[in-house]
Amino acid sequence: MASAEVIPDTMRAVQVRVPGGPEALELVELPVPACGPGQVLVRAGAIGAGGPDVLIRKGIYKWMPPLPAIPGNEMAGTIAAVGDGVDPARIGQRVLVSSRELPERGGCYAQYIVVDADAPFALPDGISDTEAVSLGNVQLAQAMLLGTNGGLPVRSILVPGAAGGVATALVQLAAHHGMTVIGTASTPAKRAHALAHGVTTLVDGDPAGLPQRVLEATNGRGVDLAFDHVGGMHMKCSMPVRRSASWC
Incomplete structure (x- = not known):
């Protein structure tokens, strides 16, 4: 894995282990996922929140990820590291991650997420992270x-x-x-x-x-x-x- 910054060993994330009300959302400390071949590690700058996240929390989302699940379907941020086979020049690129482009929904209520290199959308300088997640x-x-x-x-x-x-x-x-x-x-x-x-x-x-x-x-x-x-x-x-x- 190639990176231009120090990647911490752990990250904060919001996780659902038992579906339910707002109390089902737990702030947890998890290992930062490592990039495999053909993948990128994205560091969050802004995270979207919407109705599907409520459905994940309740355990009734049509595309429910397996439990324990991390809600969140949009993340805007910066590529912090790349796996083998990915151009290191992409490190530092601002991108938008949508879980609709991933094998499983959710996963964005976290400080970092690993996705396939072709999944994120490149962001122009004129769009902020906060704007991008909408x-x-x-x-x-x-x-x-x-x-x-x-x-x-x-x-x-x-x-x-x-x-x-x-x-x-x-x-x-x-x-x-x-x-x-x-x-x-x-x-x-x-x-x-x-x-x-x-x-x-x-x-x-x-x-x-x-x-x-x-x-x-x-x-x-x-x-x-x-x-x-x-x-x-x-x-x-x-x-x-x-x-x-x-x-x-």
Whole structure:
């Protein structure tokens, strides 16, 4: 393993041994993982926190890593060391690690992480570590917004739960492209957040009457695209309000 700095023997990490509430998160001291051939060691500069981390802590994440598990799906930082077969010039490179590119989800609530050399994304100087750990949501939202309508123009979109992280990114992008955004939000604070970030019209999010409320808000036209990250009845009740077959 090649490095340009002194790598400590141990690191701090947050670990879940028994799923549960916030008390299930334990601050532990673990050995710093060593680079194998074709791998890099990334030292954390910023770590993302989001809904999937809560699901890992509860033990119900769809892509649950084996226990004991380290939550965290995004880390931005610096390559501190490289394994055999990796260009030593990469030491010191700023990168973003997304566990969606790794064999297992999680692993980023730690001071260091080892990943395959082709897994991290290089970061430009103009993006800070803190900004970088939110990029995954923006990229996902952009792909959903621009690539899921079969080439047809998207002039309006339905976004239930419009104050969430991914949903906010999608709302901002939709507003930037001049789209009409119909949204739902469950509390006054969330409704204010949604309106401030680009939602055009808020409707009651109760699934039972959602189709009728969206049709009323669009003068009977419905929307071109419906985005669902809630599932269940929201998905079923959003389907009738689409003017095309597009769904994301």
